[in-house]
Every structure is written in structure tokens, then in C-alpha cells.
Amino acid sequence: MSTLTIWGGAGEHGRSSYLLQDKDGQSGILLDCGVKKEGPGEYPLLDTDIIPHLQAVFLSHAHEDHSIALPLLYKYGYPGKVWTTKATVKQLPDYFEAWDKYVAAQSASLPYGEIDKQSIQFMYLEEHIPPQTWLRIAPNLRVQWGRSGHLAGSVWLILEWDGTVVFFSGDYTKESLLLMADSPTIMEAGAKDIVDLSIIDAAYGADPDEQLVKLQQLESAICNTLQKGGSILLPVPIHGRSQELIVWASECFPDDQLIIEEELIAPLRGLSDKTEWLKEGAIQRVNTLFNRKNLCIISNSEERAKALLNLKSSIVFTNDGMMQSAKAQEYFHQLSASPDNHVIFTGHLAxxxxxxxxxxxxxxEESSDTRCTISLIRYKVHQGLPDIREMLQTIPSRRSVLVHAPKSHIDHVTSILEEEGFAGLYSLLPGSTLSF
Structure with a gap:
């Protein structure tokens, strides 16, 4: 039997890294190699003796919790290439730069050097095959991919390796406002009609809400703040939900001022080169945003200072979803003194x-120096309980490992699903192994 070893990502949110090994343990495949934004930074539980013998590495998307530890593979002797998409590779420099700043702010050191980053070699899936088509990478290895709806360039994967079939969802959602998602299906995987192992995004645990519910909650919170004459601060990551929320806010609040940092605008402009990842009409929606009169794009500190002085009844987007940067905190400190203002986080907070x-x-508790409202209202970029259930039905599997959330959350989900009759579900931790 083959073996799955969790180098990170199961039982936690972060450092996605899943090692597949053949029955002899002589060859391996790695799915993602990310980091965890806690303390000085947490890295995958790499076995440096295995890395030189990896047959292939696959990267589902650019977010740091899936990608930033890739240089360690080359530091420790990985001889091959990383299979991913062009859009993902174009986004990676932004995430490496952000991670470098995060580590420096923690007074910590990177465990790899610039030469290790420059050593990464990529192969582009879309240059070889379209979605949901098999590509033979080696005599014993075939792969197919599909768009996962999480980020421009993000993918799910199905591998057929040494007679076993493995499905890896990456980060998946079919509810993106702008991005296409392909429904994963087993396409001519030999004589199999069931996969041997699935690794499935379950980041939202037992949350039952669909995207529409989240957006209604967000709209209500923003409306209530604007009606009081207050402003809303939305800290968001550079790529992903940021572009979707900006377009949504522009359409939902056409008469209110939008203040947006240039770092978030650049990826929006870049979507025009990524139409193969987008839903029909997405580019037109982005162009409408750029044509609105009450759009203020902040390109430097002077423009930011001016915007902060005149901040009233505005919706503000700044990059840095966890508000670690000095720039994001500058916006916060300007808004925090007034009870009319509202800071809304929309994703994971380490x-x-x-x-x-x-x-x-x-x-x-109440804070004497923070009078504004603070809220966490998720925008869906991962799977909750109904989505997990549907994926298990779409991709029948002998063993399914649910990942990307604390173990207590996964335990709760598996308990619910097992009561419904689902079998072969696993809730694991970093360092765990599973034969399949």
C-alpha cells in the first residue's frame, strides 16, 4: 500500500504539505509546501532524507500557506520541477515579499536563502493540457487538473500514480463571484470508478451558510455604518477575495466613496490577462468599477494621508488581511476612535x-482606545459542511482526509457526516501517516 504523511495542513490552518510515498518508500510526490503565519513562522515537518527522492511536486495555488516553503525543497536537494500554473507563478513574488516582511517583523530569520528561491523550477499545467484532461508526466504518473475557484490560477488535482488514484482539492469553492470552478470528476482513471485517497478542503468546518448569506451579513453591516456617517475598513489579502469584494462593494454601494490601495488595484487590472480563469462578464464588471466617479486609488503616503483626513462615509480597502502591516494599522488607528466606524475582517486570522x-x-471586553466596531464576517473562499458533503458524493473515495482547519473542527464535521452514512473519513494532525 501507499502512504500519506502529513507534513502540515491537517488539523491546522496553514503550512499545507502532503507527502505521498509508494509501498517501498523509495519514491514520493509532494502536494503543496506552505507555511503557517504564527509566531516566527511555522514550516512543514520536512524529512530531508526524502526530499532528494521526490518524483514530482505540485502546487495548488500561490497563497503563502501553500507555497512559501518551496525553497526548502531545493535547499535540501529536490532535483525536479514544481507543477503549477502561470497565474500562480506570477503571484508568488508578492507572497514571498510579504513573508519576508512578516518574518523580519518577528525578529526571526528565514530558513532558506535567496539562491534557494531562485532555484525553483516550474512546469505549467495549462501549457501541456486543458482542464480535466490526463497528462502523463512519467511512465507511472498521470495528472489532471481543474480550476478550483479560490484564486486566479488555483487548481485541484487528480493523480494516477503506481496504480493508485489520489484527489487533492486544494482550496476550493464554487461560489466565487468572478472565478470559474470546474467540478472535479474521475476522468478515465484506468478501470477505477472510485479514488483511493482524497484530501479535501474543509476550512469552514460545520458552517452551513452559502455565499449569499455571508454577503447579506456584510451588506447589512456596511449599510448600518454608512447610515450613521461612519466609514468601513476592510483589510484583505493582495490576491483572491480582495478583488471579488472590491467589485461587489462597487456594485452594492455605487453612490458611496471607495478608497482602495494600489496594491489591490493592480491584481484587478491583471485579470484582463487571465480571462480563462474568469466567469462570463467578469471583465465587464471590473471595468465598470474603474469607470465610477467616486473611486479613490491610493498610490503613496501623501495620498493616504489626504484620504485619512477626509475619511467620512467611505468604504476603505487596504492590503493585509490580518492587519499586521504599519499601513493597515495606520488606517485602523484613524478609524478606531469613533464609534460610528467599523472594521470588518473577512477571512482567516492567525x-x-x-x-x-x-x-x-x-x-x-471594551477597549478604552478602540471605540469602533470590530467584526469578523467571512467571505466564502473555502468549503463548509454542505460543500464538503457534495464533494464526497462527487468524488467517491475509499479514504477521505479532511484538512485546513483545527482538529476539533474536523472531528465535529466527520462526526456529523458519519452519522449521515459517510465512511472512510479521517481527521489527522501534522506528523500523522495513513496507508491507502
Whole structure:
């Protein structure tokens, strides 16, 4: 039997890294190699003796919790290439730069050097095959991919390797406002009609809400703030939900001022070169945003200072979803003194991050120096309970490992699904192994 070893990502949110090994343990495949934004930074539980013998490495998308530890593979002797997409590779420099700044801010050191980053070699899936088509990479290895709807360039994967079939969802959602998602299906995987192992995004645990519910909650919170004459601060990552939320806010609040940092605008402009990842009409929606009169794009500190002085009844987007940067905190400190204002986080907040501390503090006590409202309202870029259930039905599997959330959350989900009759579900931790 083959073996799955969790180098990171199961039982936690972050450092996605899944090692597949053949029955003799002489060859391996790695799915993702990310980091965890906690403390000085946490890296995958790499076995340096195995890395030189990896047959292939696949990268599902550019977010740091899936990608930033890739240089360690080359530091420790990985001789091959990383299979991913062009859009993903174009986004990686932004995430490496952000990770470098994060580590420096923690007074920590990177475990790899610039030469290791420059050593990464990529192969582009879309240059070889379209979605949902098999590509033979080696005599014993075939792969197919599909768009996962999480980020421009993000993919799910099905591998047929040494007689076993493995499905890896990456980060998946079919509810993106702008991005296409391909439904994963087994396409001519030999004589098999069931996969041997699935690794499935379950980041939202037992959350039952669909995207529409989240957007209604977000719209209500913003409306209430604007009606009081207050402003809303939305800290978001550079790529992903940021572009979707900006377009959504522009359409939902056409008469209110939008203030957006240039770092978030550049990826929006870049979508025109990534139409193969987008839903029909997405580019027209982006262009409408750029044509609105009450759009203020912040390109430097002078423009930011001017915008902060005149901040009233505005919707502000700044890059840095956890509000760790000085720039994001500058916006916060300007808004925090007024009870009319509202800071809304829309995604994961790592333990100990500035955003996490704000949300946690707002839930338990009042702060004398923070009078604005602090909220966490998710925008869906991962799977909740109904989505996990549907994926298990779409991709029947002998063993399914649910990942990308704390183990207690995964335990709760597996308990619910097992009561419904699903079998072969696993809730694992970093360092765990599973034969399949």
C-alpha cells in the first residue's frame, strides 16, 4: 500500500504539505509546501532524507500557506520541477515579499536563502493540457487538473500514480463571484470508478451558510455604518477575495466613496490577462468599477494621508488581511476612535496576529482606545459542511482526509457526516501517516 504523511495542513490552518510515498518508500510526490503565519513562522515537518527522492511536486495555488516553503525543497536537494500554473507563478513574488516582511517583523530569520528561491523550477499545467484532461508526466504518473475557484490560477488535482488514484482539492469553492470552478470528476482513471485517497478542503468546518448569506451579513453591516456617517475598513489579502469584494462593494454601494490601495488595484487590472480563469462578464464588471466617479486609488503616503483626513462615509480597502502591516494599522488607528466606524475582517486570522487580537478583544471586553466596531464576517473562499458533503458524493473515495482547519473542527464535521452514512473519513494532525 501507499502512504500519506502529513507534513502540515491537517488539523491546522496553514503550512499545507502532503507527502505521498509508494509501498517501498523509495519514491514520493509532494502536494503543496506552505507555511503557517504564527509566531516566527511555522514550516512543514520536512524529512530531508526524502526530499532528494521526490518524483514530482505540485502546487495548488500561490497563497503563502501553500507555497512559501518551496525553497526548502531545493535547499535540501529536490532535483525536479514544481507543477503549477502561470497565474500562480506570477503571484508568488508578492507572497514571498510579504513573508519576508512578516518574518523580519518577528525578529526571526528565514530558513532558506535567496539562491534557494531562485532555484525553483516550474512546469505549467495549462501549457501541456486543458482542464480535466490526463497528462502523463512519467511512465507511472498521470495528472489532471481543474480550476478550483479560490484564486486566479488555483487548481485541484487528480493523480494516477503506481496504480493508485489520489484527489487533492486544494482550496476550493464554487461560489466565487468572478472565478470559474470546474467540478472535479474521475476522468478515465484506468478501470477505477472510485479514488483511493482524497484530501479535501474543509476550512469552514460545520458552517452551513452559502455565499449569499455571508454577503447579506456584510451588506447589512456596511449599510448600518454608512447610515450613521461612519466609514468601513476592510483589510484583505493582495490576491483572491480582495478583488471579488472590491467589485461587489462597487456594485452594492455605487453612490458611496471607495478608497482602495494600489496594491489591490493592480491584481484587478491583471485579470484582463487571465480571462480563462474568469466567469462570463467578469471583465465587464471590473471595468465598470474603474469607470465610477467616486473611486479613490491610493498610490503613496501623501495620498493616504489626504484620504485619512477626509475619511467620512467611505468604504476603505487596504492590503493585509490580518492587519499586521504599519499601513493597515495606520488606517485602523484613524478609524478606531469613533464609534460610528467599523472594521470588518473577512477571512482567516492567525492566532496572535493584530486582527486576531482585535476580534478576540472585542468579544470579551471594551477597549478604552478602540471605540469602533470590530467584526469578523467571512467571505466564502473555502468549503463548509454542505460543500464538503457534495464533494464526497462527487468524488467517491475509499479514504477521505479532511484538512485546513483545527482538529476539533474536523472531528465535529466527520462526526456529523458519519452519522449521515459517510465512511472512510479521517481527521489527522501534522506528523500523522495513513496507508491507502
Amino acid at each position: 492566532a496572535g496576529s493584530f486582527g486576531h487580537r482585535l476580534v478576540k478583544r472585542s468579544m470579551v
